Amino acid sequence: MFCLRNYWSPAFASVKEGPVRHHIKFNCVVVCGARGPRPRYPRVWKTRKKIGTISKSQKLVECIKGLSNVKEEVYGALDSFVAWELEFPLIVVKKALKKLEDEKEWKRIIQVIKWMFNKGQGKTMGSYYTLLNALIEDGRIEEAEELFRMVFSRYMEGLPRTFFMRIISFYYSAGEHDKMFEIFADMEELGVRPDGSIIRMLGDVFQKIEMMDKYEKLKKKYPPPKWEYRYIKGKRIRIRVYPDSKTEETAKGDHDNDELGEVESIQLDNELEEEASSGLDRSVLDDATCGDLEYI
Numbered sequence: 001m002f003c004l005r006n007y008w009s010p011a012f013a014s015v016k017e018g019p020v021r022h023h024i025k026f027n028c029v030v031v032c033g034a035r036g037p038r039p040r041y042p043r044v045w046k047t048r049k050k051i052g053t054i055s056k057s058q059k060l061v062e063c064i065k066g067l068s069n070v071k072e073e074v075y076g077a078l079d080s081f082v083a084w085e086l087e088f089p090l091i092v093v094k095k096a097l098k099k100l101e102d103e104k105e106w107k108r109i110i111q112v113i114k115w116m117f118n119k120g121q122g123k124t125m126g127s128y129y130t131l132l133n134a135l136i137e138d139g140r141i142e143e144a145e146e147l148f149r150m151v152f153s154r155y156m157e158g159l160p161r162t163f164f165m166r167i168i169s170f171y172y173s174a175g176e177h178d179k180m181f182e183i184f185a186d187m188e189e190l191g192v193r194p195d196g197s198i199i200r201m202l203g204d205v206f207q208k209i210e211m212m213d214k215y216e217k218l219k220k221k222y223p224p225p226k227w228e229y230r231y232i233k234g235k236r237i238r239i240r241v242y243p244d245s246k247t248e249e250t251a252k253g254d255h256d257n258d259e260l261g262e263v264e265s266i267q268l269d270n271e272l273e274e275e276a277s278s279g280l281d282r283s284v285l286d287d288a289t290c291g292d293l294e295y296i
Helices: 010-014 053-065 071-081 090-102 106-118 125-137 141-154 161-174 177-190 196-208 212-221 254-276 282-290
Strands: 029-032 036-039 227-232 235-240
Touching (some): 053 090, 090 125, 125 141, 161 177
């Protein structure tokens, strides 16, 4: 038998000992200890661009904007839009509602929210408030009152103050003073502190109907706040509030008022300088001083 166990040839002498070098170069190489380098190709299923919620919400708005006000047509378009979704696109619908609210499409907002409620989705305080505002703006007063009574009876102790503010402001603009007083009585019974705008509206109504005793009691029970918080570029600033109505102490004369105004401006500058030390820009503080300070 032919055997090359101890055979040596000069042809084998040209081969140098050491690691084997590969002359093929790849852009993206993963070195494998057993088999050397191999190319890493891009994965096709990760190269597709994902559609974000903003573009989806825009498509939803465009899908229902050109339709008529027929309920079946709008609901059918919405059903076909979410037909292939694994889960209900709640974020997409909420962003679409925000866009419709900016464009003041109140009828579309009502249709979309009612369709979402029929699906059993999105029954939150924000959705109820958006629906209430849309019903009031669209002039559907009976439905708005029915919705407020339903939400009030269901979430009596946890109802946000914004619902009371919206319904009282509507009754104030409509001139329905008795309903204003009923809502305000419910607020006091539940322990919800009224906002400054509610106090101003109630005070105007008491002055119109010449109920000065109740007006004085209201002002005594809910005096205007001395401080307010403003959000400037995402930072919370505490600013002193100066009401428009002058008290007897500050109305002694023009000279005293000028001195008081100078003292107040110095105090405001000192407050803003203190906030400047916490990291706010001077331009932001100048914007705060130029704004009108009204108590909420």
